[in-house]
Every structure is written in C-alpha cells, then in structure tokens.
Amino acid sequence: MEKVVLVLQASKLPAWILTLWHFIHKKIVHIRFLQRKRKTFFLWRYIIKELFVYFFVMFLFYFLIFFVNQILVLMLKLLGKNLPLWDVVLLIFYSLPQIIAQTAPFATLTGFLMCLGRMNSDNEILILRASGQNPRFIILVPVLILGLLISFFSFFVNDYLLPAGMIKYREQELISISRNPFVEIESNSVKHLRDNTIVTGNVTNKGISDIIFFDKDEKGNPRIILAGQSTVDTAEEAGVSMQLNMTDPNVIVLDNQNPRSFDVITAKKMTMNIFESLFVDNNFGDDPTSMTTYDIKQQIKKFKEDENTPKEKINRYILEYNRKYASSFGAVFFAFLALPLALIFGKHNGVFAGLIIGVLISVVYWSLIWIFMLFGLRNGLNGTIAMWIPNFVVGIAGLGFYVVMVKQ
Template sequence: MATALPASHSAYEYFCGVSEINENMRGIRQKLLFLYIVKEMLLYFFVCFLFLFFIFFVNNILLLAEDVLSKQAPFKDVALLMLYSLPAVIANAAPFAALIGTLMGIGRFVSDLEFLSMNALGISPRFLMVPVLLVGLLVSIVSFFTNDVLLPASAVNFRRVYWNIATSTPALELASYSVKRNRNAVVVTGLIKDGRIHNLLIVDKNADKAFRILGTQTAEIEKSDDPSIVMSLKMMHPHLLILDSSDKKKYDAVNGEAVTYNVLAKSIRSSYFNSIGPSEMSSFDLYKDIKEKQTQDEDKRILNLYWMEFHKKFSIPFGAFFFVLLAFAISSAGKVHNQGAGFFLGLLIAVAYWALFMGGQTLCLRLNWNGTSAMWVPNIMVFAASVVLLGKKLFR
C-alpha cells in the first residue's frame, strides 16, 4: 500500500528523513552490539581471572605456610603478608586471564553462530575486533597500574611486616641446612627442630678485624627481651677459633661449656629496608636510578639487568593487549569452536609464553643477553602470529 507524502514536504526531504532515521537506528544497533561484546568479554575475563588468581594465591599461601606458619608466626602478621602479596598476584594473573577469557568468550560466539550471524548482516570483523581490543587495553592499563604503583608500595609494607615477624619469631631467620649472610657474619646451620639447631657454624669478625669461627653441635634458639637483639643462640660446648689477620701463622683456640651468641637487629635490618631491588621500584623511580647509574659509569651488566626490569614493568602488563589480539586472530581463523577448546588452548599458550619469557630472563641474567630484547621478544612473537592469522580479515 503506497504512503502518501505530506503536502508540505517534497519527496527528496521525505527520503532524506527516512535515511536519517535508518542511520540513527544503525548507530543504536552498533552501540548495543558493541556493549554486548564488551560485557561478554569482561564476564569471561573475570571468570578466568578468579581461576588464575586462586591458583597464584594458593601458591603464595603454601610458600608462606612453609616459611612462616610452620614456625608459629603471629596469624595477624601472616594475614598482612598475604594482603601485601596481592598486587603481585593480580599483576601476573590479569594478562593470562585476558588471553584465556577472550578465547573462551569468542569460542562461545563461534559455537553459537553469533559471529557468523553478525558477518551475514554486514558487520565487518574490524568492528567486532574493536570492543575485544578495548577490553585488552583496559586490562593492560589496570595491570600496569597494579604493577607500577601498588606493587612497590606493597613491597615496602611486606618487608616491614616480615621484619616484625622476624623480630617476634626468631626461628624465622634460620632454616635447616642453609647459609645466612648479614652485614657482619655468615651463619651455617644443620637440622633445626623444636627450637634447637644441630651443628651450627658462625663466621664473623671482631673489633680488630680478626676472623672468628665459632661452632657447636647443639644450640638453642631463644627470644631476647632486648629490642636491639633479634635472637640469642645458646651454644653448648662451643669451639672458637680466632685467626690473626696480620699474621696467618697465629691463631687462638678456645673451648667452653656454654656461650650465648646474640644476633643484633642492626646487623640484619639492612637486608630488609636498605636493599630495595629494581623489581620493587616504580618505573619512574627505576628510570631515574638507571640514569643516575649511567652517569656514575656503573657496570654494564648491572645496567642491563636494570633495563630488563624496567621493560619488564611494561611488557608483562601490556602483554594482555597482545594476548587479546592473538585470541581474536585464532578465533577468527576458525581454530576455536567452543569454550572448552578456548580454555585449554589458552593454557597452552600461557605456558609457552611464560617459558619463553623466563628463558629470555635467564639468558639476560646468565649470559648478559640484551634485557630490552629479552622482555619484548615474547610480545613481538605474539603480535606477529596475530597478524599472520588475521590476514586479509583486517582489510575487508
């Protein structure tokens, strides 16, 4: 049935109005579709993030249980340690959650034929890729903020709480069959059980810079009421050997019934508060530190390690963006047909990426490989694979 045109409007104006309405409707539909894809991607990201967060967090709990809880440290301080370890867990879990979540989400779109329906309606792959990449960029920014702002702050608090535990739980500073070094001494321990050390050797220097070697078969770990003393080692039947630094032929040997060796707080405090490494700095502070070391002609190997840590602060968080791009490329190439396949494929890619990343870091540490390259090669490989898989889809 034909529709009569209003007398006051020309045919041209009428069809222009209809065209404008169609354009507005199209814009509304695209907006709804955009938000729908973003919502689905975020949903799958959060599900995968909780899964990976649980794994990393449980791993931290097991490590704390071995080092701290097993030595009867205060539960309140242990809970604070767990709290301050959360930024590291979040920073590591987020990029891989973006990868697995995107593969699972797009896998559902493919299995439910939603992407096929969208393509049939004339929606280009480039439009579908925009909300997916936007989610990846958002995850990268949040992960970078966590890694660059929250992690350094939590590292300082972690050290402070750990110091409080160490001073309240003397046994925490010692471990069975280990070598502990502080500013003034080296402590070698055998089996530690029930507050007793079996076979203990201490090497330090006296006021005259002479080496002292103090050893015993049995020593008890005692807590001191003096805040300047972390712990006291009550040694039974000790043997002391003093070596004269000026004359190697001279030495003194002393045997005794018992002796108490006090571990001073100032001798180990520096290991908690004065040795903040590059991984615990913000990117801005680390960059300033690198520039300062360059003016001081610092060793090239040290500078390379610092540059590695600097680029690591960017490569891991923004790896989420490259992961999402790869996940979209794999799904667009028809390699993922359901959520289960996306989940297992995501895990395999995450393991391969982490192995490549850690391998590059090891080469940097041991063979002085370029730190910048070591941190960015995995992301470059992920990006290259994404471009190859996407192919002509980007230009349709």
C-alpha cells in the same frame, strides 16, 4: 532522457523548495548514520560485556591457582613455626598484588579465546556477516579497548600496589622473625644473610645443636664462629632481629695479609645479635621490584653517572623497569592474538577449545618470560630486549593468524 527532464524540471523549482529538500535529505542521511552508529555501539557494548564476563571468570580461575600456590609456599615455610595466625593472614594479604599482576594477562588470553570461541560456535559471527557487518572490525575494536583497559589496570597493580605490598610484606616478615626467630632458621640448612652465612644443624624448640657463622671483622678479615649448642631468643633491642646464645663457642679470625696467620678465641658463653638489616639488605633493600617505574628510572640515571656501577646491576634495574610495562601490556598482545585464534579454531566447541589453547599458550609465555629473564640476569642480555621478546613473539603470531583469518 527521463533523467534529463527531471533535472530540468528540478532546476525550475523555487530555491526555497530546493533548500528545504537538501535539508531534509541531510537529516535523513544523518538519522540513518546515527542509527547505524547506534547499532554498532550496541554490538560493541554486547561484545565488551561478554568479553568481560569470561575474563572475570578466568581471572578467578588463575587467581585461585596462584593464590593456592602462594599459600602452599608460606605453609611449607611457616609450618611448625608456631607463628600467630594473624601474621600468616597479613603475609598472604600483602602478597596479593603480585598474584593479581600475574593473573590479569593470562586471564585476558584465555577469557577472550573462550568468549570469541563461544560466539563462533554459536554462529554469532556468521549472523554478523549475514547482516552486512564486518566481524573483524566489529569485534577487533572492543577486544583492543578492553585489552587496553586491562593493561592499564595491570600496570597500576605492577607499578604501585606491588611495590607497596612488597614493602609491607617485608616489614611484616621482620615482625614475625622478631616474634619467632625460627621462622628464618631451619634444620640442616645454609642461610645467606647479606655477606654473612649461617650453617645450622638440628633445630628444635630447645635450640640449635650445631651452628657455624661466617662473617668478617671490622678490618674485613674472614671470621668463623662455631658452637656445639645454641639457643635462639627474641630480642628486646630495636633493630635486633634475634639473639644467639652460644655455649662453648670458638672464634677463628683469619688474616688477609698473612694466610698462614690466624687467631683463635674460646669462651664458655657468648651472645650474638642478628640485626634486621641483614635480612632487609639481603632480600629487599637493593631490590628494584620494590620500586615504582619512576624510582627505577631515577636510580638507573644515578647508576649510569657513576662509572663504578657494574653493568650487571644497571641491567637488572633496566630489566625490572621493562618488566612492569611488558607484563602489564602483554594483555593487549594477548587480546589481539585471541581474535584470530578463536575465529579459526573455535568453530566447534569454542569454549573448550579456547580454554585448552589459552592454558597452553599461557604456559609457553610464562616459560619464555623466565628464560629471557634469566638470560638478562645471568648472561647480560639487554633488559629491554629480554622483557619484550615474549610480547613480540605473541604479536607476530597474532599478525600471522590474523592474515590467515582474513584469507579465510
């Protein structure tokens, strides 16, 4: 009855008073909305800042691991080769994009797990719930935003810096080989150079005790060159990586048309030029990892137009094209997975639990990448499927744990 009276009385008020009242009411609602929005913005800014700090710490952690591994690989390869220190520094520098591309997704998973686990164990999640906030929404938005930013950064490294770094790395490696040929020649080893093969005996500063060289002549006939003692010199001619000065060599040329026929050539001395193209074409020239996604896509179109292109070669390029996207945007899948895992398992010792869980999942994810990459390269598994399966596994796991978190 009182409400009806108030409505009747309000209806008798002048129109300008009612208009003023509605205007003030809208302003009050708008101010309250802005205050709530501002509080949400401050929360998001705080969460993003915390996530980035832990991500940066874990980025340095994983970067150091991969960086030390790269240094050890180079040291094992260049140890005792008397290569100038600056050449080694440049080789390490040009390999940095590959290290960064590998580091970012794993740092996202472990860093986010540690950060959200710390917030959970410090009862910050409980405070959000007590204040009427929805932690799942308040935390999910900055997690996905920062995960996307990290993914775009990782894609830039994969698609631009990594190919440029590989090109520079290979150029510097060729320069190092021309300065010191023993960088590529090791004792008692088999070195494949494109369609050619070098088998070496004991290698010292004085030369090579035994060497066997397999290649083909201008007619495509198999040719075998043997020498008991050879020396290796740097080459002054452009395009020549090294020169093999052979003593008492024997050259055996087989006949493809007549397997029982062959020619034998002997000499007291012979000089063989090893061209840079052998090293480039074997390790780099036909490698999609040295291309951007645009170049790979154009190359795939050319391969599909040519019926003589092997399917394995096309699939190799498809695999590398998808690898750049899958490995980069794996950070978003990891970010989404980190939220429910941290809120479920991070109630006690959240930072330590996040570190352990993050490292374990990173190892499993890394193993899945290599397993399905081998399936794609050797068993013909479609490159798109092979590269995205690990991310789909992470995404499905994230959805499953998210449902468990909501029920809790």
